Amino acid sequence: MPKLYTGAEIVFKCLEDQKVKHIFGYPGGAVLPIYDELKNHSSIKHILVRHEQGAGHAAEGYARSSGKPGVVLVTSGPGATNVVTALTDAYMDSVPLVCISGQVPTHLIGTDAFQECDTTGITRPCTKHNWLVKDINDLSRIMHLAFEVATTGRPGPVLVDIPKDIQFAKAKYIPAKKIKREKILSNNRFNQKDIDKLIQLMNKASKPIFYTGGGVVNSGPEASKLLRELVSLTGFPITSTLQGLGAYPGNDNQFIGMLGMHGTYEANNAMHDCDLLINIGARFDDRITGKIDEFSPKSKKVHIDIDPSSINKIIKVDLSIVGDVKDVIKLTTKTLKQKNINLEKSNKQKISKWWQQIEKWKTKDSLNFINSDKIIKPQYAVQRLYELTKNQDTFITTEVGQHQMWAAQHYKFDKPNRWMTSGGLGTMGYGLPAAVGVQLAHPKKLVIDVAGEASVLMTMQEMSTAVQYNLPIKIFILNNQYMGMVRQWQELLHEKNYSESYTEALPDFVKLAEAYGCVGIRANDPEELDQKIQEMIDIDKPVIFDCRVDQAENCFPMIPSGKPHNQMLLGPKDQEENKITGKGKALV
Amino acid sequence: MVKSKSAYSIPTKVGKLETHIIVVWVDNEASVLSRVVGLFSGRGYNIESLAVAEVDQKKNLSRITIVTTGTPQVIEQIVLQLKKLVPVHKVGNFKREDKNVIFKEMALLKIVANSSKIKKVLNVCKKFNPVILDKTNKSVVIQITALRREIDKMTKNLKSSGLISVSRTGAVAMTRGAEIFN
Numbered sequence: 001m002p003k004l005y006t007g008a009e010i011v012f013k014c015l016e017d018q019k020v021k022h023i024f025g026y027p028g029g030a031v032l033p034i035y036d037e038l039k040n041h042s043s044i045k046h047i048l049v050r051h052e053q054g055a056g057h058a059a060e061g062y063a064r065s066s067g068k069p070g071v072v073l074v075t076s077g078p079g080a081t082n083v084v085t086a087l088t089d090a091y092m093d094s095v096p097l098v099c100i101s102g103q104v105p106t107h108l109i110g111t112d113a114f115q116e117c118d119t120t121g122i123t124r125p126c127t128k129h130n131w132l133v134k135d136i137n138d139l140s141r142i143m144h145l146a147f148e149v150a151t152t153g154r155p156g157p158v159l160v161d162i163p164k165d166i167q168f169a170k171a172k173y174i175p176a177k178k179i180k181r182e183k184i185l186s187n188n189r190f191n192q193k194d195i196d197k198l199i200q201l202m203n204k205a206s207k208p209i210f211y212t213g214g215g216v217v218n219s220g221p222e223a224s225k226l227l228r229e230l231v232s233l234t235g236f237p238i239t240s241t242l243q244g245l246g247a248y249p250g251n252d253n254q255f256i257g258m259l260g261m262h263g264t265y266e267a268n269n270a271m272h273d274c275d276l277l278i279n280i281g282a283r284f285d286d287r288i289t290g291k292i293d294e295f296s297p298k299s300k301k302v303h304i305d306i307d308p309s310s311i312n313k314i315i316k317v318d319l320s321i322v323g324d325v326k327d328v329i330k331l332t333t334k335t336l337k338q339k340n341i342n343l344e345k346s347n348k349q350k351i352s353k354w355w356q357q358i359e360k361w362k363t364k365d366s367l368n369f370i371n372s373d374k375i376i377k378p379q380y381a382v383q384r385l386y387e388l389t390k391n392q393d394t395f396i397t398t399e400v401g402q403h404q405m406w407a408a409q410h411y412k413f414d415k416p417n418r419w420m421t422s423g424g425l426g427t428m429g430y431g432l433p434a435a436v437g438v439q440l441a442h443p444k445k446l447v448i449d450v451a452g453e454a455s456v457l458m459t460m461q462e463m464s465t466a467v468q469y470n471l472p473i474k475i476f477i478l479n480n481q482y483m484g485m486v487r488q489w490q491e492l493l494h495e496k497n498y499s500e501s502y503t504e505a506l507p508d509f510v511k512l513a514e515a516y517g518c519v520g521i522r523a524n525d526p527e528e529l530d531q532k533i534q535e536m537i538d539i540d541k542p543v544i545f546d547c548r549v550d551q552a553e554n555c556f557p558m559i560p561s562g563k564p565h566n567q568m569l570l571g572p573k574d575q576e577e578n579k580i581t582g583k584g585k586a587l588v
Numbered sequence: 589m590v591k592s593k594s595a596y597s598i599p600t601k602v603g604k605l606e607t608h609i610i611v612v613w614v615d616n617e618a619s620v621l622s623r624v625v626g627l628f629s630g631r632g633y634n635i636e637s638l639a640v641a642e643v644d645q646k647k648n649l650s651r652i653t654i655v656t657t658g659t660p661q662v663i664e665q666i667v668l669q670l671k672k673l674v675p676v677h678k679v680g681n682f683k684r685e686d687k688n689v690i691f692k693e694m695a696l697l698k699i700v701a702n703s704s705k706i707k708k709v710l711n712v713c714k715k716f717n718p719v720i721l722d723k724t725n726k727s728v729v730i731q732i733t734a735l736r737r738e739i740d741k742m743t744k745n746l747k748s749s750g751l752i753s754v755s756r757t758g759a760v761a762m763t764r765g766a767e768i769f770n
Contacts, residue, residue: 124623125630129674132618149674291597309668312661489595562598 014143024055028075030102033167050461054433056086061434077115092424097157136169188323205276214243215281223326250412265366272565294564399455402484429458509546518542603659611680637758701750
């Protein structure tokens with residue numbers, strides 16, 4: 001007779017089998033049997049959050065910075081509904097999460113029992129797949145399948161809903177390797193012919209560009225290495241989406257900055273004028289494309305993606321290559337070298353004019369801003385933060401809004417998995433809990449949440465988690481007392497009617513930090529900024545840094561709504577100059 | 589042009605709409621239908637009709653037939669998105685005009701009328717394989733199989749002949765000839 005285990009034991013045996021080290025969660029009635037079992041599994045550390053949304057975002061930060069799936073454990077009803085935002089966020093940004101939720105006992109399902117909700121119904125549109133475990137004999141198989149679904153193909157969140165009676169029921173445990181599986185479809189559905197076609201297009205192009213995204217980061221560190229090799233081999237310019245930052249070094253000469261709504265002038269103009277656009281692991285998001293009809297009108301388009309449904313979803317492409325980015329780049333580079341068509345030399349001549357044009361655009365210096373010696377400009381604060389942290393391996397998370405864009409524009413990443421931000425869903429309150437998760441995965445590293453004061457208040461309670469587990473995260477708040485991005489849109493689109501975007505009563509962040517048992521620092525003056533930032537870096541405790549910045553600053557450059565890439569709105573300096581010459585009106 | 593007040597783009601030209609029949613083979617498990625239907629409603633796709641039943645008890649497979657309209661781009665998306673669902677095994681996609689595919693819908697018609705009128709009705713139904721399922725001297729229940737538009741027309745025309753109730757299925761589809769869809 002084989003040994004029988006309870007459902008709760010099976011959950012942990014599966015987690016051990018899957019080499020899970022940390023779970024983020026919050027106990028409650030319907031998961032108590034699982035929490036009871038926790039003490040018997042010393043290799044798994046549970047991190048008690050203060051709100052289930054925080055557990056989800058922390059697991060996201062953990063997953064994105066380490067490449068391993070994040071695991072969340074919540075109770076039924078409100079526990080499950082609170083985690084929905086984080087699941088949706090992970091779904092939009094392709095982050096592998098496994099969420100285990102408790103459920104009321106099987107016989108009470110459908111009776112509106114205490115803390116009952118239709119968890120699998122609610123989470124169906126925001127997970128890759130979910131399961132309600134109705135039979136204890138299915139539990140091992142479903143748990144292992146959950147990890148497989150979350151981490152293979154295009155990664156994403158999954159949820160396993162386990163009724164309380166199933167957690168008590170007993171069954172055999174089946175290890176992962178003994179699970180009978182149907183044939184797994186390979187991610188790679190391309191062949192040498194596709195690669196040859198790609199190389200042919202590369203050879204013909206005189207204005208090529210690489211447009212890379214989060215898919216490169218998700219494909220693993222090797223993909224980033226291979227990308228660097230491919231880019232240097234071809235001599236083509238490269239731009240990146242928000243999620244792709246770090247896959248290619250931000251301070252490299254061939255990197256022309258982020259593209260999209262708040263991307264650089266040169267990146268967006270190059271996207272518009274190019275004759276070959278090679279999309280690697282990005283999805284033509286609407287923040288990237290601008291007006292679809294006028295998106296990159298003269299180019300041949302190539303799309304490399306692991307998810308077939310991403311292809312032709314928004315932009316029709318001429319060549320699609322479905323596969324893992326890493327494998328596609330590897331074969332491309334190999335073929336390029338084999339054919340030995342001295343691409344580098346011939347191409348460099350051919351595309352030298354293209355580079356000249358790009359250099360011309362670069363002279364616009366579109367990320368510029370008018371600095372001040374009286375008031376801290378938010379861009380300046382990010383620049384100083386970068387300068388003072390660039391010599392150590394730093395992990396940056398962000399909330400959502402102006403500060404997020406400034407961080408993306410002015411902080412230069414040179415490694416993947418160092419940049420965690422909520423791009424697809426745009427979840428305010430993502431950055432602080434994400435920093436908790438990142439710090440857990442990288443205990444000795446510097447982890448900074450570049451935050452806005454409005455966003456960070458949405459999940460501020462997780463400071464308590466950081467203090468409990470001695471996680472020295474740094475919350476760097478660019479405090480302008482406004483929901484800055486909302487204010488900016490109201491200024492530009494709604495005749496400066498700043499409806500409800502100003503926060504009247506903000507907490508004293510320094511005192512708040514002290515109340516949580518961490519350190520508070522405030523900076524008001526550009527002159528003291530460097531010294532205060534250094535102080536923050538040197539403290540081996542969680543820090544809340546209240547950086548008081550210019551309230552009226554807008555985030556430029558910007559593609560106004562409904563406009564194509566080549567009609568960007570540039571910063572105040574440029575607007576001023578253009579007023580004088582009268583030429584700039586076309587740009588606005 | 590009016591200045592857009594939105595941070596989103598304005599909808600531009602819409603492609604030509606086509607009607608397609610999508611056939612989905614799925615594991616017959618709890619909530620599989622809501623996954624398929626939820627994908628359609630969540631992404632704003634259209635369902636004109638739906639037919640679903642288990643077709644293989646041993647392998648536990650169900651076959652879902654969905655009639656939908658959309659631009660070619662949307663239809664392609666529907667197929668690709670369906671293929672991503674875990675319980676989906678394969679997806680077939682046929683144009684309604686496709687001559688190699690048979691489409692059929694079934695309808696039950698209840699007619700309350702005198703016998704001469706009923707006779708007339710049965711005559712009209714002749715083309716659509718009528719089967720009389722129930723008959724009294726005042727009424728009749730007829731089963732017909734036909735195309736959607738044919739049934740539409742029938743039900744409209746028979747209103748005056750005593751048709752008081754109609755129950756219809758969604759379309760089901762099968763390819764012609766010896767080949768099966770893979």
